[in-house]
Amino acid sequence: xxxxxxxxxxxxxxxxxxxRLRCSPMKGHSHVYWYRQLPEEGLKFxxxxxxxxxxxxxxxxxxxxxxxxxxEGPSILRIQQVVRGDSAAYFxxxxxxxxxxxxxxxxxxxxxxxVV
Amino acid sequence: DQQVKQNSPSLSVQxxxxxxxxxxxxxxxxxxxxxxxKYPAEGPTFLISISSIKDKNEDGRFTVxxxxxxxxxxxxxxxxxxxxxxxxxxxxxASEKLVFGKGTKLTVNP
Numbered sequence: 558x559x560x561x562x563x564x565x566x567x568x569x570x571x572x573x574x575x576x577r578l579r580c581s582p583m584k585g586h587s588h589v590y591w592y593r594q595l596p597e598e599g600l601k602f603x604x605x606x607x608x609x610x611x612x613x614x615x616x617x618x619x620x621x622x623x624x625x626x627x628x629e630g631p632s633i634l635r636i637q638q639v640v641r642g643d644s645a646a647y648f649x650x651x652x653x654x655x656x657x658x659x660x661x662x663x664x665x666x667x668x669x670x671x672v673v
Numbered sequence: 674d675q676q677v678k679q680n681s682p683s684l685s686v687q688x689x690x691x692x693x694x695x696x697x698x699x700x701x702x703x704x705x706x707x708x709x710x711k712y713p714a715e716g717p718t719f720l721i722s723i724s725s726i727k728d729k730n731e732d733g734r735f736t737v738x739x740x741x742x743x744x745x746x747x748x749x750x751x752x753x754x755x756x757x758x759x760x761x762x763x764x765x766x767a768s769e770k771l772v773f774g775k776g777t778k779l780t781v782n783p
Contacts, residue, residue: 561716563716588769590770592773597775599677599679599762600717600771600773602770602771605769605770612769613768613769616770650716658705658771659705660722661709662719664716664718666714666715
């Protein structure tokens with residue numbers, strides 16, 4: 558049962574380093590969504606991508622954050638020059654099409670980023 | 674500006690009794706509402722959803738009720754089981770984005 562695969566599960570970075578988070582969607586899913594969960598908070602939307610296209614990045618911080626979903630390979634969320642406030646759990650979700658939202662997207666287990 | 678609110682951070686019930694988790698929203702453009710269950714160190718798992726054209730949806734032990742005029746929805750779990758202990762997130766959407774509440778931690782005591 559190949560669900561949404563995220564790696565690494567845990568990532569520790571020093572302030573100023575780069576963090577790369579990977580997400581492989583479920584087989585047959587071409588829509589990927591990234592969410593961030595800060596401590597004691599709900600999940601917050603960051604970006605929605607289809608293959609090779611960013612559809613909605615309204616939740617992405619304007620600086621240091623970028624996302625891609627290439628034709629081949631996983632989706633990547635990249636955080637440059639990390640700061641302590643970036644420490645959070647980052648979840649990826651996928652769907653076959655955006656209309657599947659009523660049935661609930663499938664989430665991965667998340668990457669827990671700790672910035673020291 | 675929190676568009677989806679879960680005002681109870683925690684709830685404790687006895688096994689076999691009903692659990693009722695509540696959620697309020699402010700955006701009248703939301704047309705889908707969902708409940709997710711989350712265990713520690715795992716991703717959210719979809720439980721049940723409801724379209725804004727309905728007022729009730731049932732799936733086994735789980736029932737979601739929607740009161741559009743009050744902008745309120747609730748999740749009923751009956752009978753509650755110890756394995757239901759988790760954090761429950763209410764989510765709403767008007768597009769492909771989901772807007773989540775902060776969650777309610779449910780503890781079902783044996």
